[in-house]
Amino acid sequence: MQPENSKSSTDQSEEEMARNLGTESRRAMTFVPVGLNMQKFQLSPISCTCRRIYVQICVLLVIVLLLVLIRTISNVRVMFEEYHMASDTDGELVVLPKQFAQSRSAFCLDGTPPGYYIRYGQFPGNTNWIIYLSPGAWCSTPVDCYNRSFTALGSSAIAPIFFPFTGILSANEEENPDFYRWNMVKILYCDGGSFLGNRPEPLIHQGKPLYLRGTHVLTAVIDYLQMNTNFGAAEKVILAGSSSGGLAALINVDHLRKKLTSVKSIHALLDGMLFVDSQNIYGKHKMKDTLKDVFHLHQIADAPAIQECTSSLASSITYRCMDPLYFYNYLFTPVFLISSLHDSWYINNALAITCPFKKCPPQEVVVINEYKLAMLRALQPVKQSVHDGLFITSCPAHTLLLTKWFYQRDVSVNNSSLQQALSRWYHHQHPVKYIEDRHFSQILNCKTVTY
Structure with missing residues (x-):
């Protein structure tokens, strides 16, 4: 048996070892941040x-x-x-599909397909149509046609997407009470020949082919409208035009009537297109010469719309059919003529008079008065017509159908605006032969001069 002090010593050694082991374990488990560890902690x-x-x-x-x-x-x-x-x-541009245009040989001057602007009508006018042919003069020489082919008057590729429909095309009831609900179409004028060109082969100028196919353009657009809109079921149609477009409407309207056999009524509105033959300040007949050149360059003689007239004349004078008041003798469709006895475009371009009206010298006023008298003489057959109407102002203007003067009374004849006179004629209320013949000195206070 061991002595008690020996046992006690052993127990103490074991306890001390246990304490030391616990202390080492705690030290091992204790985290002491130093150096690098402190930097990680601070990040x-x-x-x-x-x-x-x-x-x-x-x-x-x-x-x-x-x-x-x-x-x-x-x-x-x-x-x-x-x-x-x-x-x-407004009207939105529609360009005919290329294949459709090619199948009808219908091209703008530069060879692009023709097109038109359209705004659809509303009931009860959605079966009625106004087809409008734009102004834009003509190209009477190869150089003119070449230069024109780079503009919207010769190409559909650069024509604006929208065109403002105003005047006779307006959707405003107050401005256009008779027709504001109708379908409206403005055909893009891109042939330079009043939609009458009939030249079979392209005219080559400076290596560029120029297509003088106006009659094909008009036919193709009408065909496309008949096939892709309700134009084929139209009940009433008005073919309208201004300036060169008015001449186009005059010559094409009877041909269109023959094509639209199911339409109940067809009328024509002819605006600013009385291009009478009158001598200018240099003794030249500029208007007659221009229309003659257009006639021959575009080979219009055999165009279907004009052939009745040209076939009755000797080949040397067939160009006379481009004279609107000569062609009028062949017309069947009722027409309403709108013009000025002092046509501002004609005075500037055909008579070569560019002076402001208030400052024109006496010798130029004489030429203007001779032109006015020539127009009054030429209008006699229209005055005698039972069916046709006239709105002839003395105020210097060129076209009125798409201007504010269509409905405003600033340009009035017989106390009637153009819109009111046209309404009376169209609805057969009474004969409308409104002619305002004022002396040159009395027109100087007119509020409008349009070109």
């Missing part, structure tokens, strides 16, 4: 700050994107509203 707040910045940047980007999206949507809405408003009041 923690910095990392947190960077994440916060990243979040803020992301939120800001989202806000910016939302703002851009909202702005874009707003712009799209505005563009749609503008397009919708334009489509309701």
Whole structure:
């Protein structure tokens, strides 16, 4: 048996070893940050700050994107509203499919397909149509046609998408009470020959082929309208035109009547197209010579619309059929003629008089008065017609159908605006032969001069 002090010593040694072991274990489990560990610990707040910045940047980007999206949507809405408003009041360009145009040999001067502007009508006028032929003079030489082919008067490729429909084409009931609900079509004038050109082969100038196919252009557009709109079921049709387009309407309207056999009524409105033959200040007959050159360059003699006239004349004088008041003798369709006895375009271009009316010298006033008398003489057959109407103002103007003077009374004859006179004629209320013959000195206060 061991002595008690020996046992006690052993127990103490075991306890001491246990304490030492516990102390070492605690030391091993204790984390003491030193050196590098302290630096890692200090980076923690910095990392947190960077994440916060990243979040803020992301939120800001989202806000910016939302703002851009909202702005874009707003712009799209505005563009749609503008397009919708334009489509309701203006004409929208339709270019004929290339294959369709080629099958009918119908080309603008530069070879592009022809086209038209259209605004559809509303009930009860949606079975009625106004087909309008635009002004734009002519190209009477190869150089003229070549230069013209680079403009909207010779190419559908650069024609504007919309065209403002005003005057007789207006959708405003107050301005155009008789026709504002009708279907409206303005055919793009891109042939330079009053829709009468019939030249079979292109004219080559400076290596560029020029297509003088106006009669094919008009036919193709009418065919396309019949096939792709309700124009084929039209009940009433008015063929209207201004200046060179008025001459086109005059010569083409009977031919159109033969094509539209199911239409109940066809009329023609002829605006600013009384191109009478009158001598200018240099003793030249500029108007007759221009129309003669157009007739021959575009080979119009055999065009279907004019052939009844040309076939009755010797070949040396067939160009006379381009004289509107000569061709009038062959006309069957009722027409309403609109013109000025002091046509501002004619005075400038055909008479070569460019002075302001208030300052024209006496010798030029004499030439203007001779022109006025020639027009009054030429109008006698129209005055005697039972079916045809006249609105002839003395105010210096050229065309009126698409201007504000169509409905405003600043240009009035017999106390009637053009719109009122046209309405009376169209609805057969009474004969309309309105002619205002004033002396040159009395027209100087007119409010309008249009070209």
